Structure formats: structure tokens, C-alpha cells
Amino acid sequence: MSALFALKGVTKKYGPNTVLNDVSFEIGKGEVVGLLGDNGAGKSTLVKIMSGVVQADQGDFTWDDAPVEKMNRDITERLGVETIFQDSALVPFMTITRNIFMGREITNKLGFMKMKEMDSITAEVLDSVVTIEGIKSPKQLVASLSGGQAQAVAIARAVHFKRSLLILDEPTSALAVRATEALLNYLTHLKSDGVSSVLVTHNLHHAYQVCDRHIVMNHGRKILDVRREDTTVEELTAAVVEGAEGIRRYREGRF
Numbered sequence: 001m002s003a004l005f006a007l008k009g010v011t012k013k014y015g016p017n018t019v020l021n022d023v024s025f026e027i028g029k030g031e032v033v034g035l036l037g038d039n040g041a042g043k044s045t046l047v048k049i050m051s052g053v054v055q056a057d058q059g060d061f062t063w064d065d066a067p068v069e070k071m072n073r074d075i076t077e078r079l080g081v082e083t084i085f086q087d088s089a090l091v092p093f094m095t096i097t098r099n100i101f102m103g104r105e106i107t108n109k110l111g112f113m114k115m116k117e118m119d120s121i122t123a124e125v126l127d128s129v130v131t132i133e134g135i136k137s138p139k140q141l142v143a144s145l146s147g148g149q150a151q152a153v154a155i156a157r158a159v160h161f162k163r164s165l166l167i168l169d170e171p172t173s174a175l176a177v178r179a180t181e182a183l184l185n186y187l188t189h190l191k192s193d194g195v196s197s198v199l200v201t202h203n204l205h206h207a208y209q210v211c212d213r214h215i216v217m218n219h220g221r222k223i224l225d226v227r228r229e230d231t232t233v234e235e236l237t238a239a240v241v242e243g244a245e246g247i248r249r250y251r252e253g254r255f
């Protein structure tokens, strides 16, 4: 599988703390990559760097084998990286439709928004991407949604615009069971469109269900980078819970 995005030697310090230490990995085209690790392992920092929100102190990046000189939000927007952060950035006192189309509104020749068309697309997207209990209409204000529903709207927005790389930071933590299943299924469908995704999650069963490859972080270092067929949920658990020592003990049959 050819690489869409490659990170090489990424290092990041906050004051005296090295929170990412020489991290390298690739994300293949159409690949779903699980980014796993215990609290504080460095996953969110890595997500912020891949999204261009935070700059690495060191590291090289390539996109489609071409070097990316500087990672920032303008560049990642141009490359087609869409990130759903833990605290999804929606505007509460706007409708679901306005939030979905924020900055990418459909307008007529005079510049007026085509609300009917956007409402109808929103209804379709909400229905097909994530089945969300309790959302009555695209015209509903986001302020009236639960945390899980709001997150699902953010996911629907990202997937509707079919970006090249979708990064989801703990997307299922606030979702109900049915919405979670719908989202995980959707990730596997995205693959057939050639869209790559990175799923950050503490739920190793969800990760194992949908990810082609798993990267486990521990104290800022990558300790495991393994294809699904070459690992098990038990090995991933050992790596997340006990780090490199856990992997060793698992492989010796002692975990």
C-alpha cells in the first residue's frame, strides 16, 4: 500500500518534558490506522501535529511522497486533512445545517445560501453517516443537542466533504451504541473511496474491529506498529497497559 502521509522522527517537548520522542510512521492510502496508548502517551499531541495545530520541534513529513516543508492549518486544509477533536468545535447557536456547511456553504450566483439544498443534504448525511437518536431536523440548533449528538454532527460534517485523511480523536467516547456501530461501519466504507483515517481510541475492541494497522504509543514513543492480522486484542491490551514490557511478556505467553 503506498503511503499517503508519512511522519519521520517527530519530536516534541513541552518545557523539560519530551512528550513525543522520535516518532515515525506511515498512513497508507485508504488505510484505517488505530492510534492507541494510555493517558498521556502522546496521542493527542500527535493528532495536533498531524492537523497542523501544533508544530513539532523536529521531524519530517511527506504527503504522497512529496516533502511538506511546514505543517500548519493552511497546509493541512489544502492537503485534505480533517480532524475531529475531542471537544468538537461546533457553533452552538447555529443550526445543524449551518454547522455542517460552515465555510463551505452552497450559494447561488448572487451569493445567497441555498438553504433548502443544504438542509436536504444535511438530512441525508445525518441519516447515512451516523444514525443519531433524537435529532429531529437539520434546522435544530446545535445548542439543543446532547454532547454525543453534537460530536456525531461534527463527524457527519467531516465525512460529507470526503477529505483525504480523517483524524478522529476519541470520536466514540460520547456516542451511544448504535451511533458508535454506524460510525465504525462508516470508517470501513470510507476505505473503498480511498479515504485514509486515523482513529484515536481507548476502546481496543473498537480499534481492532475497524483498523487495518495499530500504532501503540507509550510515554511519547512508538512501541508497536502492527497490522491487524499480525496481532490480537490481547497483545494490544498488553502494550497499552504495560508498554514494551507488556508486549514482551505477551509474546512469551506470560501476559
Ligand SMILES: Nc1ncnc2c1ncn2[C@@H]1O[C@H](COP(=O)(O)OP(=O)(O)OP(=O)(O)O)[C@@H](O)[C@H]1O
Pocket (backbone or CB within 6 Å): 014, 019, 037, 038, 039, 040, 041, 042, 043, 044, 045, 046
Ligand atoms: N500544551 C501542553 N503543555 C504542556 N504539556 C502538555 C501540553 N499538551 C500535552 N501535554 C503533556 O503531554 C503529554 C502527552 O499528552 P497527550 O494529550 O498528547 O496524551 P494522550 O495520549 O492524548 O492522552 P489522553 O489519552 O489522556 O488524551 C502529557 O504528559 C501532557 O500532560
